Every structure is written in structure tokens, then in C-alpha cells.
Amino acid sequence: MTYKIAVLPGDGIGKEIVDQAVRVLTALKLDIALEEAPVGGAAYDQLGHPLPPSTLELAKNSNAILFGAVGDWKYDSLPREHRPEQAILGLRKNMGLFANLRPAILYPQLANASSLKPEVVSGLDILIVRELTGDIYFGTPRGVRTAEDGAFKGEQEGFDTMRYAETEVRRIARIAFEAARKRNGKLCSVDKANVLETSQFWRDIMIDVSKQYPDVALTHMYVDNAAMQLVRAPKEFDVIVTGNLFGDILSDEAAMLTGSIGMLPSASLNASNQGLYEPSHGSAPDIAGKNIANPLATILSAAMLLRYSLNESAAADKIEEAVRQVLAQGLRTADIYEEGTEKVSTSQMGDAVLKALS
Ligand SMILES: NC(=O)c1ccc[n+]([C@@H]2O[C@H](COP(=O)([O-])OP(=O)(O)OC[C@H]3O[C@@H](n4cnc5c(N)ncnc54)[C@H](O)[C@@H]3O)[C@@H](O)[C@H]2O)c1
Ligand SMILES: CC(C)[C@H](C(=O)O)[C@@H](O)C(=O)O
Ligand SMILES: [Mg+2]
Incomplete structure (x- = not known):
């Protein structure tokens, strides 16, 4: 059976970090079909609503959702129902995702x-x-x-x-x-x-x-x-x-x-084991578009997706092991950088995880 995964990158650093997680999921050569849709401020700009019916429909018809982040200060003066944050709240409520791990x-x-x-x-x-x-x-x-x-x-x-x-x-x-x-x-x-x-x-x-x-x-x-x-x-x-x-x-x-916070993944599950997987952090508008955000929370969320919604725990273990390896190699994005380690960008961190997987 082909598993269907809805990919919702969202705003701010959302696209940068989700791109890396998608590369990792794709590299595992599992029987999965990924389909992307707009959400949050990006969806409001394109379609006039932070959670357009087409995006909600796609999410509901998927085994799992890989979510980036939503929100940007520029939407703060919109009426509440049009603010990007309503997208994630709407997905949680509409899909009954009551258990957040x-x-x-x-x-x-x-x-x-x-x-x-x-x-x-x-x-x-x-x-x-x-x-x-x-x-x-x-x-x-x-x-x-x-x-x-x-x-x-x-x-x-x-x-x-x-x-x-x-x-x-x-x-x-x-x-x-x-x-x-x-x-x-x-x-x-x-x-x-x-x-x-x-x-x-x-x-x-x-x-x-x-x-x-x-x-x-x-x-x-x-x-x-x-x-x-x-x-x-x-x-x-x-x-x-x-x-x-x-x-x-x-x-x-x-x-x-x-x-x-760039290290912390999360899973939100409903009673039928559908799940939404996202980093615990937000859209980090202060560092968006600079290719410096830490993609590991999102990559680790993809591992949780494999474990909880797709029952692919061996593949999940592989991702987690790859993350341990890149950290052991001393590679660090700016948020976890310290002297004596090597500072890498978002995409370079993705490259390193991919390499560790192969
Ligand atoms: N689930 C979500 O989509 C979600 C979660 C939290 C906040 N938000 C939204 O995000 C926007 C910004 O909120 P905020 O600033 O309070 O929280 P935030 O988590 O976006 O950022 C807090 C701080 O952590 C840093 N940070 C976050 N993720 C990082 C990463 N992967 N790598 C490196 N640094 C990272 C940011 O640069 C910032 O300095 C708001 O609109 C908020 O509503 C969305
Ligand atoms: C963006 C916001 C609605 C969300 C929340 O408050 O649940 C976020 O802070 C989170 O932790 O996922
Ligand atoms: Mg929060």
C-alpha cells in the first residue's frame, strides 16, 4: 500500500526546513506519495484563507502530515480567523489530533x-x-x-x-x-x-x-x-x-x-493513528530566508511520522541514527554552534543527514 503524506511547509523558515525533511524521506525509498499544499500566511496570500478547504481535504485524506510552521508578524493585524496560526489550530481540531507528543x-x-x-x-x-x-x-x-x-x-x-x-x-x-x-x-x-x-x-x-x-x-x-x-x-x-x-x-x-528549540520534534495523533508531525518551534521570521535555521527538529519529526503513522520503525531508527552521526561529526547550525564545531547552513545539514543515511 502506498502511504500518502501531505506536505504543508507554511511560512517563514517552514519551506527551508521541510525541504530538508522531504529530501530525507525521499532518500529512504519507501512506498510513499508526497503531495504539497499551501497553509498559513502563504495560503492566505494565495487563496484568501490560512487553511483552505483543499488543504484540509488533502490532510484528512492522508496517512500523515508533515508540517513546517505558520505565522509572521505581518499578519498580526488580520482578524483572528484569518491569522496563520488558525491553520494549525484548525488542522488539530478538524482532525481530532488530541494527543501531542x-x-x-x-x-x-x-x-x-x-x-x-x-x-x-x-x-x-x-x-x-x-x-x-x-x-x-x-x-x-x-x-x-x-x-x-x-x-x-x-x-x-x-x-x-x-x-x-x-x-x-x-x-x-x-x-x-x-x-x-x-x-x-x-x-x-x-x-x-x-x-x-x-x-x-x-x-x-x-x-x-x-x-x-x-x-x-x-x-x-x-x-x-x-x-x-x-x-x-x-x-x-x-x-x-x-x-x-x-x-x-x-x-x-x-x-x-x-x-x-530547533532540535525538538513533535507528533500530534488522533484516535485513528493519523498524525501531524511538526517541529515544536514556530516560523522564526527573524531568520527566515537565510538558510541558517536548524532543520533537525523537522527531520526528527519525519522520523516520528514513520514510526507512529506508517509503522516503519526501522526507517525511523535510521534517521535518528543519521542525526546522531552528524552531531558526532561536529556539524552545527548557528543555534547550536559552539567553538570547536563546524558551522553549517540548513541545506548543508540536510546534505550531511542524507550522506549519513547512505
Ligand atoms: N506550530 C507552529 O506553526 C508555530 C509554533 C510556534 C510559533 N508559531 C508562530 O511563529 C511565529 C514566530 O513565533 P516566535 O518567535 O514566538 O517563536 P519561534 O519558535 O518561531 O522562534 C523563537 C526563537 O527561536 C528561534 N528558532 C525557532 N526555530 C528555529 C530553528 N529551527 N533553528 C534556529 N532557530 C530557531 C527563532 O529564530 C527565534 O529567535 C509567530 O507567528 C507564532 O505564532 C507557529
Ligand atoms: C502557533 C500556536 C498556535 C501553537 C500553539 O500555541 O499550540 C504553537 O505555539 C505550538 O506550540 O505548536
Ligand atoms: Mg508553542
Whole structure:
């Protein structure tokens, strides 16, 4: 069976980094068909919408999606529904991609690129499981209105709604417990149950689901403390499970522990194992078009694509091994460069991964 992969490069550095991942996927000579479509600001410019119906259709009819990044400051004044970020949110929601896996692994060669002391981060291998289709990101009502009560009655106010249904919490809990079971058996659920009703509800469900996983040690942590513990002693964590908003923030923090956000891949999965694979970083408009972005997060996302949506774990292993090799050879894009290593461009990094694969 030929696997169909939708390739959505998007904006900013999106095209530069996705190009390299596509070269890598193509070099593996698997039975895959790649089809590209516009998304984000690029799609808005071409077709008047950040997630045109044709792009959504292609994504829905594919086994997997390889996604670059969307967004640029120049679209910030558009109405919200036309902003590039709506494309990724729309894909997640429309395809039910509720389970976001964001591993943060420190490659030994990058111990000095991390902003933390090598002894604090060396050997780091944690997994953040972020719920991706609920929470304050999608909760309604939301908007701007005239306040009807409180100290600021009569003033304009902005408001959003944080909410989680039981099904949403149960299904992400199961993903996280299963992941922890396959790793070191430790799951930390991050919430703000000391203040938020939604979080207390989340915590109660986590405890209930944990009864089916007696082999996994479940702990709970408030998000402010988790943010601190991630920089104090990140290796204490194994799997972290958290909601959409907290997961967004903590995964950027965890990414930096690994040296650069340019190293962190991600997978977003739905119930039928369709997946969207993207680097955890954004479109980096500040470095776009210069051929200096790190393509490794996207290349590693392609490896996750092969593993989770195409069941091609041998090919995924090959890509990950090739990445380890190029790092061992001392090749570094600017974001992970340090003295004594060799600075390479985006495409040169792609060349090196291809060479290591052959
Ligand atoms: N999933 C996505 O598409 C996604 C994710 C995050 C942000 N965004 C969007 O991207 C735009 C820029 O957001 P931001 O600046 O807050 O975050 P960002 O992740 O784009 O950039 C943050 C910093 O990290 C650097 N960086 C990011 N990726 C890199 C890479 N591969 N190699 C080297 N350096 C890299 C950037 O140069 C920048 O200094 C915004 O419009 C935002 O909404 C999109
Ligand atoms: C671009 C934005 C909508 C997105 C998010 O907040 O989920 C990004 O920050 C991410 O982490 O994928
Ligand atoms: Mg984010």
C-alpha cells in the first residue's frame, strides 16, 4: 500500500526546513506519495484563507502530515480567523489530533549548547504529552464584551473559557499512562488544581485512570512548580501529561534544555493513528530566508511520522541514527554552534543527514 503524506511547509523558515525533511524521506525509498499544499500566511496570500478547504481535504485524506510552521508578524493585524496560526489550530481540531507528543532529548554532543549546566541536563530524555484540542484554546464562550458585573462593570473586557470534558481528560490520560508504561513508569500530571476548577477535575480523572495502571507511578505538580523543577532537576521527570495551555509553555521550556528549540520534534495523533508531525518551534521570521535555521527538529519529526503513522520503525531508527552521526561529526547550525564545531547552513545539514543515511 502506498502511504500518502501531505506536505504543508507554511511560512517563514517552514519551506527551508521541510525541504530538508522531504529530501530525507525521499532518500529512504519507501512506498510513499508526497503531495504539497499551501497553509498559513502563504495560503492566505494565495487563496484568501490560512487553511483552505483543499488543504484540509488533502490532510484528512492522508496517512500523515508533515508540517513546517505558520505565522509572521505581518499578519498580526488580520482578524483572528484569518491569522496563520488558525491553520494549525484548525488542522488539530478538524482532525481530532488530541494527543501531542513532544519528546525532549539531549544529545550528548549538545550538552554545552543547553543553557543549563551539563551535569544537570546530560542524559535528559523526557516526554511531554500535551492535550491539544481542548482547554482555554478552544473553550467557549470567548470574546470581548461589556463587563456585566464585578469591580470593572461597564468596561470592555476580554474573556476566554478554560474547560475540559471527562472524555478529553480520560483519553489523554490513557495515552500518557501507556507511554510511561513503555518508558520508566513515571508519570507527572501538571495542573493548577490549587486555583482552577478545571484542574481539580483533571486531577481527579487522572487519579481514577491511574487505577488501571498500577505499574505506573503517578504524581501531581502545580504548573508554576513544574516550570521551576524543569530547570532545577529536569531528569527527575519521565513523562509529563498536561493540558493544552500549560503544555504549550512547558514544551518550549523543555526544548531549550536540549540546546535549541530547533532540535525538538513533535507528533500530534488522533484516535485513528493519523498524525501531524511538526517541529515544536514556530516560523522564526527573524531568520527566515537565510538558510541558517536548524532543520533537525523537522527531520526528527519525519522520523516520528514513520514510526507512529506508517509503522516503519526501522526507517525511523535510521534517521535518528543519521542525526546522531552528524552531531558526532561536529556539524552545527548557528543555534547550536559552539567553538570547536563546524558551522553549517540548513541545506548543508540536510546534505550531511542524507550522506549519513547512505
Ligand atoms: N506550530 C507552529 O506553526 C508555530 C509554533 C510556534 C510559533 N508559531 C508562530 O511563529 C511565529 C514566530 O513565533 P516566535 O518567535 O514566538 O517563536 P519561534 O519558535 O518561531 O522562534 C523563537 C526563537 O527561536 C528561534 N528558532 C525557532 N526555530 C528555529 C530553528 N529551527 N533553528 C534556529 N532557530 C530557531 C527563532 O529564530 C527565534 O529567535 C509567530 O507567528 C507564532 O505564532 C507557529
Ligand atoms: C502557533 C500556536 C498556535 C501553537 C500553539 O500555541 O499550540 C504553537 O505555539 C505550538 O506550540 O505548536
Ligand atoms: Mg508553542
